Amino acid sequence: MNENRDELPRGCSAISRDHEFTVRAGRQYANDEPGVIFGMNMPEVIVEPCSRVTVNFVNEDAVRHQWMVHGLPRYLYPGGMFHIEAMGGQQQSGTFIVPAEDRNYLIHCDMAQHMEKGMRAQLKVGSGSATLWAVPGVSDAFQRASYLPRWAFAGIGFAVLLAFGATMTLRGPHRQ
Template structure:
């Protein structure tokens, strides 16, 4: 009986402690996610005589096992640019380690904003430091040059890709992100400003405020309290039951 009471005390203590720690969800927790997915594409098997690169013939697009460059434009001037004003080279890193300074985020670029002159030719070298696929995808370029107004680098990490585009004249802010599912929300969001830009985009990590802030409310009502108490009681009973059994067995063995 003493053993059972002792066991009950231990179980109740554990249950109460668990309830107090798991119930205290006031602060958001950052889940550690291990990158187990492997996005590497399977090797292409091509029948003899077919053009293995037929799908690579879109202008401005190249693709291989390491990733892709899409919507590239090295020499076609936007209509409003009499000439290229400057050649700008930008190196961008993406990875989990850059998100460490942003609580709650999982991925980030090493920089969240880039500034280039209007009508400049921008060559981006995109380095993916992670073991998952990341993109540096820029929106808002002229659609008569870029399909869907997009320029985009994609790297099956770890590795890097480079590509070039020419921004039109005028101050404009271009949205940059990684389009892999949830990667934008998890921090891969940035902006490129031509000239002074025309706005600041929302929810850029470390730069601009979030529109929809995450909240983690704990609804402590009669229901949840009752549930914790019921679970605690059930756990205590289970503990008593198990300890009783163990004690009986021990007594039985000792008697043999």
């Protein structure tokens, strides 16, 4: 869906290079992390800016899978997406042209719970922008961000000590 073989993104004067990749999807590509049951043989695809990319998507499972890229220019790709969908045991191909900017794009399967269960990758254009989190074989399984500010733990510790001190003071001397 949203295939684009010829229209150049803004900032590209010509196709810099043609790439062709065969991406295989299936349970056999899942890594050994807990909860990961699906995977792709290519967790990272690296191309030059302004490249034309052809993806041959081979689904080796019995269930439907997708290879979807997010964040592409909306003036070329409706919704900013390019995607290929293949039924179980089938394969599909599609072509798109990446923008001129160095950036990382999310690749995933949009079927319910497939991304959460391991079908996540990244498209790195040029030198990229930042490695995406939770890309199997590339980055940590989740982003470890605390919901509390850093000083909160010190404040909680101080409050516990203060409460303990107040309890001991109000209790008075220990009698036998």
